[in-house]
Amino acid sequence: MRQALAIAEASYGADHPNVAKHLNNLAQLLQATNRLAEAEPLMRRALAIDEASYGADHPNVATRLNNLAQLLQATNRLAEAEPLMRRALAIDEASYGADHPNVAIRLNNLAGLLQDTNRLAEAEPLMRRMVLIFLRFLLATGHEHPHTRAALQNYASLCQEMQVPAEEFWPRIHALFAEAGVDAAIAQRILKETFSG
DSSP: OHHHHHHHHHHHTTTOHHHHHHHHHHHHHHHHTTTTTHHHHHHHHHHHHHHHOTTTTHHHHHHHHHHHHHHHHHOOOOOHHHHHHHHHHHHHHHHOTOOOHHHHHHHHHHHHHHHTTOOOHHHHHHHHHHHHHHHHHHHSSSSTTTHHHHHHHHHHHHHHHHTOHHHHHHHHHHHHHHHHOHHHHHHHHHHHHHHHO
């Protein structure tokens, strides 16, 4: 990956969006191998390149903000990560609309950070909205989004952490499916497959 980055820099120049892509890929690899201190400056440089290339409100910028925020979260710098996640969410809402799956992913990430800071009551409506987006995607397309079940599990985990009793949790989940307009039989199948075993 370092060689690919060097080739991109030589071919396009140090501040080209293709260089940002290679910087991000290398940073993601470094993060995955727990070399966070090496990854951070690469992520910051990729963000700066994309902001300069596309403008501050471009979806590519939202992706770079999200990646940097997750790295900061992994290094327990939650106060630094939160405004980046909020900005990424705002960019994606403006770019794609409030019910886009990318928005749901940003909602999940922000809710997870809020959960990590024990702000469960703030996290719950974000997670709830995330689940609704994925359920509406199912209704609109006729198939599940790949993140639907993880979204349901994340919401369940949050409710468990909030000590929501089972007799309240299951009606909440069924209400989400009903609010999204998903057929009860489909809802039952998804819930059974998500929470069984």
